Amino acid sequence: MGIVYAQISKIIAHYAHIYEGEIILKIMIRVYMDGINKVWQPQSEEESLIILYTIIDAYYGWCEPKTDTDTEPITAKVIRHSNRSYPTHITALKQSRTELKPFIVADMETIIINQVHFPYAVGLMMVRPGEQINEIMIDTYFSEDYKIILNQFEDRSTKVLNDFVLRILTIVRQEQSPLTIYFHNLSRFDGIIFLKHLVCHHKNYELKTLLRNNRVYEIAVYSGKKMLFRVRDSLNLLPASLDALSKNLCPELGVKGNIDHNNLSMTNIESQKKILLDYMKQDILLLGGVMLKAQEIYWKLFQVDIESKITLASLALSIFRLKYYDASNWPIHIPNKNEDSFIRLAYYGGHTDAYKPYGENLYYYDVNSLYPFVMKEFPMPGGVPVWHRNLDGMDLDSMFGFIEAYVECPKTINKPFLPYRNKENTLIFPTGVFVGVYFSEELKYARDIGYTVIPISGYLFERKESPFKDFVSSLFESRLEAKKSKNDAMAYVYKILMNSLYGRFGINPKSTITEICDENQRKNLLRHSDLIFSELLYENKYIISFHSNTDKGPDYWKPPENSAVQLAAAITAYARIYMYPYISREDCYYTDTDSVVLGQKIPVEEVSPSVLGKFKLVDLILKGYFLAPKAYYYETKEKGVLKFKGPLKDHVSKEIFEILLMDPDTKIPVKNLHKFKVNLKKLTVGEEERIETLGIKLGNKRKPVFCSGDWVDSEPIDIEDLSSLNHIGKTVFKSLKKRLNEIHNEKFSQIDERCKEMKSQFDAKKTDKKGHRRREE
Numbered sequence: 001m002g003i004v005y006a007q008i009s010k011i012i013a014h015y016a017h018i019y020e021g022e023i024i025l026k027i028m029i030r031v032y033m034d035g036i037n038k039v040w041q042p043q044s045e046e047e048s049l050i051i052l053y054t055i056i057d058a059y060y061g062w063c064e065p066k067t068d069t070d071t072e073p074i075t076a077k078v079i080r081h082s083n084r085s086y087p088t089h090i091t092a093l094k095q096s097r098t099e100l101k102p103f104i105v106a107d108m109e110t111i112i113i114n115q116v117h118f119p120y121a122v123g124l125m126m127v128r129p130g131e132q133i134n135e136i137m138i139d140t141y142f143s144e145d146y147k148i149i150l151n152q153f154e155d156r157s158t159k160v161l162n163d164f165v166l167r168i169l170t171i172v173r174q175e176q177s178p179l180t181i182y183f184h185n186l187s188r189f190d191g192i193i194f195l196k197h198l199v200c201h202h203k204n205y206e207l208k209t210l211l212r213n214n215r216v217y218e219i220a221v222y223s224g225k226k227m228l229f230r231v232r233d234s235l236n237l238l239p240a241s242l243d244a245l246s247k248n249l250c251p252e253l254g255v256k257g258n259i260d261h262n263n264l265s266m267t268n269i270e271s272q273k274k275i276l277l278d279y280m281k282q283d284i285l286l287l288g289g290v291m292l293k294a295q296e297i298y299w300k301l302f303q304v305d306i307e308s309k310i311t312l313a314s315l316a317l318s319i320f321r322l323k324y325y326d327a328s329n330w331p332i333h334i335p336n337k338n339e340d341s342f343i344r345l346a347y348y349g350g351h352t353d354a355y356k357p358y359g360e361n362l363y364y365y366d367v368n369s370l371y372p373f374v375m376k377e378f379p380m381p382g383g384v385p386v387w388h389r390n391l392d393g394m395d396l397d398s399m400f401g402f403i404e405a406y407v408e409c410p411k412t413i414n415k416p417f418l419p420y421r422n423k424e425n426t427l428i429f430p431t432g433v434f435v436g437v438y439f440s441e442e443l444k445y446a447r448d449i450g451y452t453v454i455p456i457s458g459y460l461f462e463r464k465e466s467p468f469k470d471f472v473s474s475l476f477e478s479r480l481e482a483k484k485s486k487n488d489a490m491a492y493v494y495k496i497l498m499n500s501l502y503g504r505f506g507i508n509p510k511s512t513i514t515e516i517c518d519e520n521q522r523k524n525l526l527r528h529s530d531l532i533f534s535e536l537l538y539e540n541k542y543i544i545s546f547h548s549n550t551d552k553g554p555d556y557w558k559p560p561e562n563s564a565v566q567l568a569a570a571i572t573a574y575a576r577i578y579m580y581p582y583i584s585r586e587d588c589y590y591t592d593t594d595s596v597v598l599g600q601k602i603p604v605e606e607v608s609p610s611v612l613g614k615f616k617l618v619d620l621i622l623k624g625y626f627l628a629p630k631a632y633y634y635e636t637k638e639k640g641v642l643k644f645k646g647p648l649k650d651h652v653s654k655e656i657f658e659i660l661l662m663d664p665d666t667k668i669p670v671k672n673l674h675k676f677k678v679n680l681k682k683l684t685v686g687e688e689e690r691i692e693t694l695g696i697k698l699g700n701k702r703k704p705v706f707c708s709g710d711w712v713d714s715e716p717i718d719i720e721d722l723s724s725l726n727h728i729g730k731t732v733f734k735s736l737k738k739r740l741n742e743i744h745n746e747k748f749s750q751i752d753e754r755c756k757e758m759k760s761q762f763d764a765k766k767t768d769k770k771g772h773r774r775r776e777e
Helices: 002-018 045-060 153-175 186-201 242-249 273-302 312-324 337-344 370-377 440-448 469-484 488-498 501-505 519-528 565-583 654-662 727-776
Strands: 103-113 116-127 138-142 179-183 206-212 215-223 226-233 352-354 358-367 380-388 401-409 431-439 452-464 512-517 530-538 541-547 588-592 595-598 615-628 631-635 640-644 668-679 684-694 702-707 710-716 718-721
Touching (some): 103 153, 116 153, 116 186, 116 273, 138 153, 138 273, 153 179, 153 186, 153 226, 179 186, 186 226, 186 530, 186 668, 242 273, 273 312, 312 488, 312 501, 337 380, 337 401, 337 452, 337 565, 358 565, 370 469, 431 440, 431 565, 440 565, 469 488, 501 565, 512 519, 519 530, 519 541, 565 588, 588 615, 595 615
Parallel strands (some): 103 179, 179 226, 431 718
Antiparallel strands (some): 103 116, 116 138, 116 684, 206 512, 215 226, 352 588, 358 595, 358 615, 401 431, 512 541, 530 541, 588 595, 615 631, 668 684, 702 710
């Protein structure tokens, strides 16, 4: 043990030299039993002290410590983790399905009882590829049809869902194959209610739920190990309202109906049976038409069945991997834990800011497919990244990758370029001094517009031509052709595909997972997970929520399938670079990712409604209020446009914007009814009325500027934050800062010498002129 202590002493002395002036807070020693098959029993504090004093005494022996040459390095055995291996790069796909699968579409209608939604009707329709659909094919179940046998409405509501499940099981037996059932907006409504019913009333079946970040993506129902059916959200594949989708994809089936849900009650529900069921059946018919048309389009274009995918992003990735991805020449690297954690710090997303609160005669532009344009035109980080802990001595222009850097933004820049995430997790664009992780190309751009940039450390990649060129070009050209031929359905499909791919690469490995489980699984999750909550639902059925990628300790890593955050971070950084010349204009009032509101026109050569990456004029604004990100109102000759992020949008009007412009600190209490409030612990959806405060957060992204009491402009927040620098970073920074100062001093000396030289020349000429005058006199 004396040898071990000597080794510790030697290591401490070594690191004391590296981290001079720092404090050692803790020393941790890994102990393993070599060749002894028994469980390690930890010592008591008293026993530990006795052993420690024995070691110290044995080592020092009341004499001078041993020198470095007396100890040999001790090499510990490598601890092998049993983590499941994962691919190092994204693979290409091969065609698997040879024919399309049938599916079911369904809808549920509810009524409020004691502030909770209960189903009073549910319906479904079988949809087969290539076959016509019509209203006759729809099966419906209505609560009041069971009045003769069930007195309580809650019992009749349960009976409706029970018969619905039995009908699904009958169809599954007839098909002799598991089926997918689609609801539109399953994630935050139908899925919560249906999951609660399955848990409480179908105990013979096992449920496997895909519930992430409080959204239901899939409910799979099993009998033993055999899957019977799964329920999914069509909104995740076709992200638009059913009304908008049906107008694009199946206008021949008619329009979405409309009923006054607010006037529905237990006293009139039975008398309105026909109206209510006709409304629900039209929704089911439209959903069937939308999904059938979408399935047909995707199969015809890409030989991909949408029934095999849960989200649009995963569908877009599958199409890319199947049709456009060259895995042999451009393998997309899947980052490990260290790489992902570091690079994700540079994944900031889009830039949204409000600069001037009010303006008249303005121009609202947005870019034609900004992210697809960037994906096509700009080089991407390829190959396997190489970590550089010290970038001292490397030229920024030679770097390509993701870099932690010291940054200084001058106060003279009114609309700063580089993002910074503050302690409140708000993304701001400040002036001042700070440290952050950025894509190399935005650091170069920042330097060129006046920032001081000192690279510290980072992951460097190969600069490679974009692997998305063919993907974007093909889809954009096909979309233009579809628009020319007035094929709105095809144009819509091409558009959503183009814009959905990049985000899939940036999928976050850390998410909130919610599971339905029994007591044994619950105990296991409680022991090994970062628990959020656990609640008993029904007779040994629990709902438990926890954070992913933390359940097996800090070294555990299970990346999302086919993630590549380096691509998502690079794409969004390039987009911010592309937009900055327009954002930085003095006449920019507002920006949101791919759009700007300007006081003057953009040059005509930069505007085209049909060219990828060029701007199109969205609106000519007569007057507009731009009070905060995602909070604006403007008027054109034809309409008023209002945007207000949050649950209080229905309470906002032009008059509210006028009040807030006059006094931005105004807070207005409003009574707000949340009609679809999800209680995940109880698996219910209900109504909740609350008094909430309507207003804007002033000064959290930029500081307001007042003139004679009027809010007229804004200015950036100035910060100073070097807290994220580690020991190595501080050392590198000091070295680079010293070198930078030396360069500046050298330049200043050269300028000073030049000034002295020019002054002496000027003085000499001045003396010559005086002598000339004297001679003339």
